[in-house]
Amino acid sequence: MGARALSLDTVVTAVDRFIPAALRKTDRAPLAPALDAEVRHVDTWSAGRLAYYVDTRAAGRPVVLLHGVDAAASSKEMAPLFDALRGERPVYALDLPGFGLSERADRPYDREIFRAAVRRFLTDVVRADGGADVVALSLSSEFAAAVACEEMSLVHSLVLLSPTGLGREAPGASAVLRAVSRVPHVAEALYRVLVTPPSIRWFLRKSFVGDPDPGLVEYAVATSKEPGAHRAPLAFIAGELFTEDAFQRLYTRLPVSTLILYDHDPHARFDRLDDLVKQNARVEAARVAPTRGLPHFDRLDATLEAVRKFWAQDPW
Structure with missing residues (x-):
């Protein structure tokens, strides 16, 4: 979006003009569920009430799906996997703090609150003997990895899927966007500019080989309009959620069997992936091409084939 070429004063001035419209409250219907599944809730101390989707009709080791972190994230990002796996495994999909149907209260959002949410969910909701099979997208890979390192059980x-943290440079937004994200009201107005329907469609198009999934675009627009929707994404823009x-x-340090699926991603690099596979014998990688960060949308069959083969190596 050319943010690196803009001065902070320019961005603040432009966004400030948008504040009255961006912050105007409007009546709207409650956000609809992202998945066609039962919605439940769990209360947590650090992140408030979290929503999750569940289908436990099948037997076996539970699968836990964790969506990515972006301006308009939700469990809709994991819909292809949820729909494909329900009926053959118990499947859970968690809306992370500040996203989807989960609480979006005014609280500090940092990586610890997301790690704690995943830990609490696995401990008190899923409660799988021997642990769950966790599938995480993008930045949520760091949260899941941290929990696995801390509590292997x-x-x-x-x-x-397309994990962050494998590039040689630190991830995150430009210095200008990080600075603006810390200015009250201006930051929220900036968020509203970033999540207009054309903007969301433009950003999502970068993550698809072809046209972005219409349902994903539609739900991203809807969830970004919820009160408090700006809070967690602004922490992401400010770099508060990444692990140094x-x-x-x-x-x-991962102590569990791990499969990394990747190809090209406009938001993440995999420069150190080969080094990781050499250093940690528990980690393997498979390229799902052609994809651009969302392999389970662009190439669902190939993604499922790789995942099922990986799980079959050690099903229990």
């Missing part, structure tokens, strides 16, 4: 295996040197602190 909660995680039986990990599948990481996730390669060494998390991925090389």
Whole structure:
């Protein structure tokens, strides 16, 4: 979006003009569920009430799906996997703090609140003997990896889709966007500019080989309009959710079997993936091409084939 070429004063001035319209409250219907599944809730101390989707009609080791973190994230990002796996495994999909149907209260959002939410969910809701098979997308890979490193009993295996933290440069937004994200009211107005329907469609198009999934676009627009929707995404833009040197602190220490699926991603790099596979014998990688960060949308069959083959190596 050319943010690196803009001065902070320019961005603040432009966004400030948008504040009255951006912050105007309007009556709207409650946000609809992202998935066609039962919705339940769990109360947590640090993140408030969290929503999750569940289908436990099938037997077996539970699968836990964790969506990514972006301006308009939700469990809709995991819909293809949820729909494909329900009926053959118990499946859970968690709306992370500040996203989807989960509470979006005014509280500090940092990586610890997301790690704690995943830990609490696995401990008190899923409660799988021997741990769950966790599938995480993008930045949520860092949260899942941290929980696996801290409490191995909660995680039986990990599948990481286009994980962050494997590039040689620190991830995150430009310095201008990080600075603006810390200015009250201006930050919220900036968020409203970033989540207009054309903007959301433009950003999502970068993550698809072809046209973005219409349902994903539609739900992203809807969830971004919820009160408080700006809070967690602004923490993401400010860089509060990433783990410094996730390669060494998390991925090389992973104590559970881990599959990384990747190809090209406009938001993440995999420069150190080969090094990781060499350093940690529990980690393997498979390329799902052609994809651009959402392999389970662009190439669902290939993604499922790789995941099922990985799980079959050690089903219990």
